[in-house]
Amino acid sequence: xxxxxxxxxxxxxxxxxxxxxxxxxxxxxxxxxxxxxxxxxxxxxxxxxxxxxxxxxxxxxxxxxxxxxxxxxxxxxxxxxxxxxxxxxxxxxxxxxxxxxxxxxxxxxxxxxxxxxxxxxxxxxxxxxxxxxxxxxxxxxxxxxxxxxxxxxxxxxxxxxxxxxxxxxxxxxxxxxxxxxxxxxxxxxxxxxxxxxxxxxxxxxxxxxxxxxxxxxxxxxxxxxxxxxxxxxxxxxxxxxxxxxxx
Amino acid sequence: xxxxxxxxxxxxxxxxxxxxxxxxxxxxxxxxxxxxxxxxxxxxxxxxxxxxxxxxxxxxxxxxxxxxxxxxxxxxxxxxxxxxxxxxxxxxxxxxxxxxxxxxxxxxxxxxxxxxxxxxxxxxxxxxxxxxxxxxxxxxxxxxxxxxxxxxxxxxxxxxxxxxxxxxxxxxxxxxxxxxxxxxxxxxxxxxxxxxxxxxxxxxxxxxxxxxxxxxxxxxxxxxxxxxxxxxxxxxxxxxxxxxxxxxxxxxxxxxxxxxxxxxxxxxxxxxxxxxxxxxxxxxxxxxxxxxxxxxxxxxxxxxxxxxxxxxxxxxxxxxxxxxxxxxxxxxxxxxxxxxxxxxxxxxxxxxxxxxxxxxxxxxxxxxxxxxxxxxxxxxxxxxxxxxxxxxxxxxxxxxxxxxxxxxxxxxxxxxxxxxxxxxxxxxxxxxxxxxxxxxxxxxxxxxxxxxxxxxxxxxxxxxxxxxxxxxxxxxxxxxxxxxxxxxxxxxxxxxxxxxxxxxxxxxxxxxxxxxxxxxxxxxxxxxxxxxxxxxxxxxxxxxxxxxxxxxxxxxxxxxxxxxxxxxxxxxxxxxxxxxxxxxxxxxxxxxxxxxxxxxxxxxx
Ligand SMILES: Cc1cc2nc3c(=O)[nH]c(=O)nc-3n(C[C@H](O)[C@H](O)[C@H](O)COP(=O)(O)OP(=O)(O)OC[C@H]3O[C@@H](n4cnc5c(N)ncnc54)[C@H](O)[C@@H]3O)c2cc1C
Ligand code: SF4
Ligand code: SF4
Ligand code: FES
Numbered sequence: 001x002x003x004x005x006x007x008x009x010x011x012x013x014x015x016x017x018x019x020x021x022x023x024x025x026x027x028x029x030x031x032x033x034x035x036x037x038x039x040x041x042x043x044x045x046x047x048x049x050x051x052x053x054x055x056x057x058x059x060x061x062x063x064x065x066x067x068x069x070x071x072x073x074x075x076x077x078x079x080x081x082x083x084x085x086x087x088x089x090x091x092x093x094x095x096x097x098x099x100x101x102x103x104x105x106x107x108x109x110x111x112x113x114x115x116x117x118x119x120x121x122x123x124x125x126x127x128x129x130x131x132x133x134x135x136x137x138x139x140x141x142x143x144x145x146x147x148x149x150x151x152x153x154x155x156x157x158x159x160x161x162x163x164x165x166x167x168x169x170x171x172x173x174x175x176x177x178x179x180x181x182x183x184x185x186x187x188x189x190x191x192x193x194x195x196x197x198x199x200x201x202x203x204x205x206x207x208x209x210x211x212x213x214x215x216x217x218x219x220x221x222x223x224x225x226x227x228x229x230x231x232x233x234x235x236x237x238x239x240x241x242x243x244x245x246x247x
Numbered sequence: 248x249x250x251x252x253x254x255x256x257x258x259x260x261x262x263x264x265x266x267x268x269x270x271x272x273x274x275x276x277x278x279x280x281x282x283x284x285x286x287x288x289x290x291x292x293x294x295x296x297x298x299x300x301x302x303x304x305x306x307x308x309x310x311x312x313x314x315x316x317x318x319x320x321x322x323x324x325x326x327x328x329x330x331x332x333x334x335x336x337x338x339x340x341x342x343x344x345x346x347x348x349x350x351x352x353x354x355x356x357x358x359x360x361x362x363x364x365x366x367x368x369x370x371x372x373x374x375x376x377x378x379x380x381x382x383x384x385x386x387x388x389x390x391x392x393x394x395x396x397x398x399x400x401x402x403x404x405x406x407x408x409x410x411x412x413x414x415x416x417x418x419x420x421x422x423x424x425x426x427x428x429x430x431x432x433x434x435x436x437x438x439x440x441x442x443x444x445x446x447x448x449x450x451x452x453x454x455x456x457x458x459x460x461x462x463x464x465x466x467x468x469x470x471x472x473x474x475x476x477x478x479x480x481x482x483x484x485x486x487x488x489x490x491x492x493x494x495x496x497x498x499x500x501x502x503x504x505x506x507x508x509x510x511x512x513x514x515x516x517x518x519x520x521x522x523x524x525x526x527x528x529x530x531x532x533x534x535x536x537x538x539x540x541x542x543x544x545x546x547x548x549x550x551x552x553x554x555x556x557x558x559x560x561x562x563x564x565x566x567x568x569x570x571x572x573x574x575x576x577x578x579x580x581x582x583x584x585x586x587x588x589x590x591x592x593x594x595x596x597x598x599x600x601x602x603x604x605x606x607x608x609x610x611x612x613x614x615x616x617x618x619x620x621x622x623x624x625x626x627x628x629x630x631x632x633x634x635x636x637x638x639x640x641x642x643x644x645x646x647x648x649x650x651x652x653x654x655x656x657x658x659x660x661x662x663x664x665x666x667x668x669x670x671x672x673x674x675x676x677x678x679x680x681x682x683x684x685x686x687x688x689x690x691x692x693x694x695x696x697x698x699x700x701x702x703x704x705x706x707x708x709x710x711x712x713x714x715x716x717x718x719x720x721x722x723x724x725x726x727x728x729x730x731x732x733x734x735x736x737x738x739x740x741x742x743x744x745x746x747x748x749x750x751x752x753x754x755x756x757x758x759x760x761x762x763x764x765x766x767x768x769x770x771x772x773x774x775x776x777x778x779x780x781x782x783x784x785x786x787x788x789x790x791x792x793x794x795x796x797x798x799x800x801x802x803x804x805x806x807x808x809x810x811x812x813x814x815x816x817x818x819x820x821x822x823x824x825x826x827x828x829x830x831x832x833x834x835x836x837x838x839x840x841x842x843x844x845x846x847x848x849x850x851x852x
Contacts, residue, residue, distance in 0.1 A: 026491060027490060027491075028489020029489075039721075040722075044721065044763055044771070045765030045770040047771060051286055052295045054492075055601075055604070057290045057455070058290070059287065075608075096426055097768055110392070111395055115351075115393070116392070127345050132355065132356040143381065145294075181353070184351075
């Protein structure tokens with residue numbers, strides 16, 4: 001019987017430690033399966049979040065061997081077997097217990113971003129004309145499953161703890177999806193520049209590297225947003241044109 | 248011990264599509280709303296929906312109309328559906344889908360810039376609005392992002408364990424915070440259950456841990472009727488290999504895009520057995536089926552797009568008769584369409600990105616190159632709380648239900664895509680009518696004795712000594728799932744169903760002996776012990792209803808009664824908690840259908 005050894009972080013905000021567990025390994029198993037097996041057989045109270053087990057809900061984020069990962073999409077077979085596999089919670093958020101962190105800060109940030117504001121419908125039945133080529137980019141951003149792995153890896157949040165000044169890559173993507181939505185008429189650039197700290201991103205691209213949805217966060221969302229923000233600071237006429245032409 | 252108290256006009260339990268839509272509606276009318284959910288906001292099971300939302304928008308085929316959607320739903324449900332709900336659903340879903348666009352949803356587009364619609368089993372025309380194969384994510388994110396600006400209060404990772412009553416009327420609920428283990432008491436003028444399905448009662452399932460049917464059971468224990476509980480949808484295509492992913496869904500969208508089901512002999516076996524009800528609408532040859540997929544309006548639907556109950560049974564037959572795939576399923580091949588269209592591989596990746604990724608990452612299979620192995624997986628429960636078709640009120644005053652935990656729309660078998668539309672249409676209605684009810688009746692009074700009882704009940708697993716040698720609630724849950732899979736699964740019969748009822752009783756007694764270790768802080772062992780009671784109630788309801796219905800219809804198939812029975816077509820099976828606490832089973836005659844709707848069925852049937 002093949003087995004795997006895991007070192008799982010156990011503890012809460014007051015402190016904790018890695019604990020070692022050995023569990024049976026079966027074909028195709030993912031890290032989340034191993035965690036569940038440990039939970040069912042050895043540690044009933046091991047705290048972990050999950051829902052879909054298919055990389056669609058963004059609940060099971062953790063750091064596996066130090067890498068931010070969805071546990072349900074990380075196969076045991078792809079990890080080195082010569083040493084224990086470490087599984088620990090995300091670092092950019094306060095720990096609740098074991099692998100569960102308090103991610104409510106993200107909800108607060110989202111509420112602060114100006115909501116979608118569409119132009120009046122094009123047709124009487126309340127619908128609009130939008131073409132696939134105009135929405136490809138926005139659809140890329142809307143693939144986000146809110147796993148917050150990008151937030152976890154961004155040094156501005158992780159190391160510098162600038163949660164009050166910077167909204168993080170997830171919400172830059174969110175802003176980009178709204179700003180580039182062909183129907184949207186709101187202007188979020190001043191907020192981005194002032195209260196949301198877009199200038200604090202120094203384009204290290206760590207967020208893009210970890211995104212399980214493969215969203216090109218830096219190149220497709222952040223850099224174009226930065227350009228728009230700069231444009232606005234210097235050229236208010238441009239937004240006017242954008243408003244009129246809808247482009 | 249901390250118990251915090253909250254007062255609202257409307258309490259909504261569940262924040263999937265149904266709960267969120269209800270919350271938006273009730274808040275819009277000025278009600279103060281509490282939205283409670285077991286996991287984080289935006290993570291509810293709805294997020295996993297793949298294929299699309301059914302609505303007769305007629306964007307792809309202008310011949311589509313609500314009447315045809317209505318007739319398709321009734322036929323799919325084998326005429327057990329509540330016709331009033333089916334009518335409302337077909338009429339209102341287009342507006343509900345457009346509304347999502349107004350709130351920021353970005354659906355895939357037709358060439359002329361409208362919402363694109365795709366083919367799905369049992370729908371006469373391309374009808375499912377979609378975003379690749381991640382429609383549920385688009386829907387829940389749209390509702391969530393719009394919702395958070397509507398002013399309702401959300402209580403995330405809070406599990407309701409009991410409804411509170413004032414006489415006959417439901418006036419609140421008791422629950423605990425998963426994070427801290429502290430208790431909450433909600434007092435409300437009206438309560439909406441939007442807790443989703445119960446797939447976790449079975450071993451092989453596409454459902455998440457949350458799907459323990461809490462709303463079904465909470466409502467039942469508060470005295471509400473459950474109906475149609477014998478109808479559990481086994482989706483024909485779940486992953487079968489490797490073992491750790493068994494049950495994860497492979498969207499019907501694969502077949503909607505032309506995917507072929509074949510057996511080990513390479514035969515497209517779905518063409519060998521086409522049910523009489525569908526002969527006129529089904530292609531004679533795979534060639535005709537492909538023409539349909541590519542938009543030929545004179546062609547008929549491929550046999551792979553027959554209803555789910557039928558496709559699942561055909562797969563079981565192939566496997567049983569020795570023509571299955573190496574790991575006990577059959578083959579689902581989308582790569583073959585490369586012969587038919589230029590840039591086929593790119594097309595597949597664009598239309599089915601999540602499926603491509605899922606198979607690549609979890610099974611080392613490139614679906615643009617080789618076939619998938621698939622087999623049936625527990626997917627959806629047609630049964631649930633009986634509701635008024637207009638208002639969604641249960642048979643207990645003050646209690647409403649919407650979404651998967653409510654019953655009526657889908658009858659004996661749900662059509663793909665009809666759930667997401669159900670959530671929107673009836674979520675909206677539940678929100679509206681619950682707010683009106685609360686407005687009219689005000690808040691009832693809570694009874695402290697009930698709260699104290701609920702508190703004791705919730706603490707019991709932590710306080711009692713474990714008498715199961717440390718196996719704990721997980722072991723009981725696994726045993727229940729194995730048993731349900733085997734005895735209340737796709738094919739049923741009297742003997743094993745009776746055994747199931749007895750085994751559920753025995754497992755319930757065992758569940759009462761399991762203690763859990765650790766404290767109240769985010770303790771999954773404790774959560775599992777509490778959810779287990781709901782699973783047991785629901786399992787009993789399924790088994791008893793399945794025992795009662797002595798025929799095969801839709802998703803319910805009995806070896807000892809293999810045919811559809813005309814007389815049974817006029818009845819629904821009802822389960823209600825008796826005054827002695829036992830589950831009572833009865834049959835209610837279905838109300839006769841309105842004449843104009845009957846005509847529509849005849850015209851389009
Ligand atoms: C993989 C998959 C793909 C699917 N694809 C499609 C599709 O393409 N088209 C379609 O129409 N349908 C599809 N379905 C079906 C559809 O997704 C579900 O039926 C639907 O999402 C259920 O929504 P809901 O709002 O009723 O409940 P859910 O989305 O399941 O939400 C339930 C909510 O209730 C909460 N809850 C439960 N119990 C409690 C409690 N005790 N206390 C507090 N909160 C509680 C949960 O936390 C959650 O927030 C699919 C299903 C699956 C599994
Ligand atoms: S690119 Fe910007 S947002 Fe992304 S990780 Fe680096 S600093 Fe953070
Ligand atoms: S952008 Fe990517 S990494 Fe960030 S939250 Fe969304 S899915 Fe996760
Ligand atoms: S459990 Fe949903 S992403 Fe891992």
